[in-house]
Amino acid sequence: QLQLQESGPGLVKPSETLSLTCTVSGGSISSDSYYWGWIRQPPGQGLEWIGTIYYSGSTYYNPSLKSRLTISVDTSKNQFSLKLSSVTAADTAVYYCARDPGGYGDYHWGQGTLVTVSS
């Protein structure tokens, strides 16, 4: 059974880089046609699509975050990662990783992890 688990620091200081990892179990991150993505949700607010990486390595980013964002895959560890630089309080959110077979929005979600940006 596919499981995705987010991990990383729960507290990040302003201006620093937020780094999260999603560990995939029950499936290979290298499988054909799968997209691996990040979505976030500020406290009490709606969902925001952050970006996606295709199994081949192609990346697609939210234009509003693109200048600060890097999503990458580590096939040896069956993980994919998010790095968001120069964070502010506005980046405080629950961050979800997800798998989308085929890129049509059929997300299989991780449980999410809260990241707070504060000094």
Next chain:
Amino acid sequence: QTVVTQEPSFSVSPGGTVTLTCGLTSGSVSTSYYPSWYQQTPGQAPRTLVYSTNTRSSGVPGRFSGSILGNKAALTITGAQADDESDYYCVLYMGSGIWVFGGGTKLTVL
């Protein structure tokens, strides 16, 4: 900048039918936007209900259905149950690998 719109709130009686919509501030939603729908209860991760307009995700009961109604995507819940009380989000594909979520609809069953 085009924004994805959803009703902020909606209510339905138990056993009733409700249709939530997902539109654009500029233009019409079509199947080319691959509209998808997600259900979220407080403190939980979202759950995928429908993707690519009208395909139910694995394990989703048939009382959830997706469609295009006029110039919007729609999620219809037939025979609403108490545990359908949740937040519902749609997402649209904008091209070039980019997706945009709507602001969500808070559904009350009473």
